[in-house]
Amino acid sequence: MNIGFFASHNGSNMQAVIDACKDGSLDANPSIVISNNGNAGAVKRAKKENIPYYIFNTTTYFSSVDLDNAMLNTLLQHEVELIILAGYMKKIGEKILRHYKGRIINIHPSLLPKYGGKGMYGTHVHEAVLKAGEKETGITIHIVDEEYDTGPIIAQTPISVTDDDTVDSLSKRVLEREHRFLVETIVKVVSEEINLEKL
Numbered sequence: 001m002n003i004g005f006f007a008s009h010n011g012s013n014m015q016a017v018i019d020a021c022k023d024g025s026l027d028a029n030p031s032i033v034i035s036n037n038g039n040a041g042a043v044k045r046a047k048k049e050n051i052p053y054y055i056f057n058t059t060t061y062f063s064s065v066d067l068d069n070a071m072l073n074t075l076l077q078h079e080v081e082l083i084i085l086a087g088y089m090k091k092i093g094e095k096i097l098r099h100y101k102g103r104i105i106n107i108h109p110s111l112l113p114k115y116g117g118k119g120m121y122g123t124h125v126h127e128a129v130l131k132a133g134e135k136e137t138g139i140t141i142h143i144v145d146e147e148y149d150t151g152p153i154i155a156q157t158p159i160s161v162t163d164d165d166t167v168d169s170l171s172k173r174v175l176e177r178e179h180r181f182l183v184e185t186i187v188k189v190v191s192e193e194i195n196l197e198k199l
């Protein structure tokens with residue numbers, strides 16, 4: 001299965017999936033990396049791994065329709081079959097959503113629908129979890145639709161919040177678990193133990 005990654009920042013989740021492809025624990029091929037941010041760690045990782053990468057944003061394409069078309073053409077050119085949003089901060093264009101319906105997945109560091117939606121990313125999520133006094137948080141992997149963090153849920157895993165947790169300690173624990181959980185889930189998608197078409 002050819003995977004296309006969309007990533008705006010560090011790309012550590014993307015790296016976990018690439019590593020799993022390289023060590024054979026995931027039977028898939030990291031085909032391309034798309035970012036809106038030329039300085040993203042994810043772009044540096046793509047260079048290092050020799051994976052074709054593209055920067056698409058409203059500076060490179062002024063109109064959002066052209067941007068959507070150009071991104072879709074690139075995905076098709078590289079025969080991408082599954083898109084993974086790994087810390088991607090932009091909404092997906094209509095044409096890509098239509099063409100890849102049910103084949104775009106996102107990882108989010110909370111138990112959605114809790115602590116999702118616009119503005120709920122990175123440390124904001126963990127801050128809100130701690131502020132609410134939650135005893136449990138977690139990770140959600142879901143299919144992407146036109147809104148932020150709202151599509152059908154594929155997989156979730158809980159993570160305990162301890163009394164002495166800080167935003168830093170919680171972010172670190174959740175991110176470490178994300179790396180394994182994302183790979184475990186993609187393995188199930190590739191083997192069709194999780195059938196995206198039925199969701």
Ligand code: GRF
Nearest residue numbers: 010011012013087107108109
């Ligand atoms: C992760 O917490 C992921 O759940 C969220 O963005 C973060 C990306 O981290 N969507 P990284 O860029 O993969 O290190």
